[in-house]
Amino acid sequence: MYIIQTIINGLLLGGVYALLGVGMTMIFGIVKLTNLAHGEFIVLGAYLSVVLAPMLGIDPVLTLFVSVPLMFLAGFLLQYFLIGKAMKKGNEPALLVTFGLSIILQDVMLLIFSADAQHINTSYAVASIRIGELEISVLNIVLFIISISAITALSAFLKYTHTGRAIRATADDTDAAALTGVSVKKVYAIAMGISMASAALAGLCVGMKWTFYPSSGGSYLLIAFVVVVIGGLGSVPGTLIAGILFGMAQVIGGANYGLLISYIMLLIVLIVKPKGIFGK
Amino acid sequence: MSEPILQVQELNAGYGDFSALEQASFSVDHGQIITLIGLNGAGKTTLVKTIAGLHKPTSGKVLFMGEDITRLSAEKIVSRGLSMVPQGSRCFNRMSVHDNLLMGSFPKSARKHAKETLRHVYELFPVLEEMKKRPAGTLSGGERQMVAIGRALMARPKCLIFDEISLGLSPAIIKDIYKRIIQINENDKTSVILIEQDTQRALRTADSFYVMLKGKMVLSGKSNEVDAEMLKKAYFGI
Numbered sequence: 001m002y003i004i005q006t007i008i009n010g011l012l013l014g015g016v017y018a019l020l021g022v023g024m025t026m027i028f029g030i031v032k033l034t035n036l037a038h039g040e041f042i043v044l045g046a047y048l049s050v051v052l053a054p055m056l057g058i059d060p061v062l063t064l065f066v067s068v069p070l071m072f073l074a075g076f077l078l079q080y081f082l083i084g085k086a087m088k089k090g091n092e093p094a095l096l097v098t099f100g101l102s103i104i105l106q107d108v109m110l111l112i113f114s115a116d117a118q119h120i121n122t123s124y125a126v127a128s129i130r131i132g133e134l135e136i137s138v139l140n141i142v143l144f145i146i147s148i149s150a151i152t153a154l155s156a157f158l159k160y161t162h163t164g165r166a167i168r169a170t171a172d173d174t175d176a177a178a179l180t181g182v183s184v185k186k187v188y189a190i191a192m193g194i195s196m197a198s199a200a201l202a203g204l205c206v207g208m209k210w211t212f213y214p215s216s217g218g219s220y221l222l223i224a225f226v227v228v229v230i231g232g233l234g235s236v237p238g239t240l241i242a243g244i245l246f247g248m249a250q251v252i253g254g255a256n257y258g259l260l261i262s263y264i265m266l267l268i269v270l271i272v273k274p275k276g277i278f279g280k
Numbered sequence: 281m282s283e284p285i286l287q288v289q290e291l292n293a294g295y296g297d298f299s300a301l302e303q304a305s306f307s308v309d310h311g312q313i314i315t316l317i318g319l320n321g322a323g324k325t326t327l328v329k330t331i332a333g334l335h336k337p338t339s340g341k342v343l344f345m346g347e348d349i350t351r352l353s354a355e356k357i358v359s360r361g362l363s364m365v366p367q368g369s370r371c372f373n374r375m376s377v378h379d380n381l382l383m384g385s386f387p388k389s390a391r392k393h394a395k396e397t398l399r400h401v402y403e404l405f406p407v408l409e410e411m412k413k414r415p416a417g418t419l420s421g422g423e424r425q426m427v428a429i430g431r432a433l434m435a436r437p438k439c440l441i442f443d444e445i446s447l448g449l450s451p452a453i454i455k456d457i458y459k460r461i462i463q464i465n466e467n468d469k470t471s472v473i474l475i476e477q478d479t480q481r482a483l484r485t486a487d488s489f490y491v492m493l494k495g496k497m498v499l500s501g502k503s504n505e506v507d508a509e510m511l512k513k514a515y516f517g518i
Contacts, residue, residue: 172374180384180431
């Protein structure tokens with residue numbers, strides 16, 4: 001029973017880890033940029049839900065209907081008017097811009113929200129379901145459902161829509177994509193919009209699960225990095241598998257050995273399959 | 281005959297201090313096939329990349345159906361009806377053949393006819409329909425060129441540029457692909473620009489020709505009136 005319980009907990013946790021990584025892997029794969037501000041985007045998403053829930057008097061999960069479009073728009077504009085301009089000068093300037101963004105965002109959030117610990121509370125935060133000897137937290141189920149639906153929706157969007165196809169084509173070959181009538185600049189902006197929208201979802205999830213501070217972005221970025229590298233840069237399904245593996249490792253290792261096992265796993269993947277499980 | 285479908289006037293372009301195009305001018309009439317021939321590095325690819333909007337000229341003009349498209353982005357030029365099959369096919373390797381073709385109909389003007397055009401492309405290249413689910417990266421060189429041509433056709437172009445279509449292909453496949461190009465030209469009245477190093481084949485196919493050398497147009501004329509001696513001199517610059 002203990003093993004099944006562990007697997008279930010790891011699986012549920014893994015969904016959230018995958019969600020942390022999915023926005024980052026998209027930017028890696030499509031824009032070919034390492035977005036060092038992704039952790040801060042996630043924290044920003046969490047604060048948005050903290051602010052919006054009492055303001056609108058709704059369940060924190062429902063704040064997504066406001067925070068996701070807001071973050072999409074922010075990402076779109078950010079890429080179109082700032083990061084895209086820096087990318088014209090090369091990869092390093094763009095990388096530095098995202099680094100600068102992460103510092104600015106951290107300080108702005110510190111200024112507005114102070115350094116106090118925050119947590120997104122819900123009525124079901126401590127509730128759990130019993131099935132025989134198994135005990136599953138309702139919160140973990142909710143988070144898992146949010147994560148998996150978001151990742152599935154994103155995969156379907158990339159696979160079946162005109163815009164999704166244009167995004168995949170641009171990731172493959174920018175010049176050839178432009179020759180088929182795609183505005184590469186716009187595709188990059190949409191990709192960053194989606195990435196930030198996913199950060200809004202991830203922010204809500206981590207905010208409901210753990211306490212967070214304006215400075216928490218770094219640790220989320222690290223998780224995102226590991227998940228993205230294990231899964232294979234730019235691969236959405238790879239990110240999902242890697243997130244679940246990472247989640248399992250965390251649960252099996254517990255508080256003492258969770259991170260150790262995760263990073264050993266990262267090392268093994270890097271040695272055996274340096275491009276990641278789904279890397280091409 | 282009305283005005284030419286494409287007019288290139290005194291185009292200059294380069295890379296940094298290096299000038300790759302000097303005062304290049306040529307024109308293509310409606311429904312005509314022309315060929316641009318010349319040695320490696322003569323500026324042929326730079327010229328067509330500049331026309332297609334992938335490279336910015338320093339001066340000069342490109343008129344397509346009477347309108348100035350010189351400074352337009354590549355994606356806007358495609359939606360006006362000028363498409364290019366780039367050198368080395370440049371398929372989207374990780375996408376299926378079917379998705380590659382659908383990408384071709386991305387411009388709004390082409391999207392509403394996508395189904396009908398797709399049927400047309402599959403009729404032209406039946407082999408593509410058989411392998412429509414395979415990732416383009418797994419196809420042979422000739423098949424990839426067919427995907428690239430099909431993808432360009434999906435935009436329903438009025439003028440089509442082929443940049444070194446025969447590069448790296450076997451003679452039998454080149455012959456087959458040229459047959460399709462002539463078919464496209466005859467059936468759809470699409471104007472065609474062939475960039476070639478295979479001079480003989482290009483001259484047999486095209487109505488008129490231009491020879492490029494070191495970024496300049498050095499000779500032009502009707503393909504059926506070509507003087508072999510003059511052509512050789514212009515081609516090699518001797």
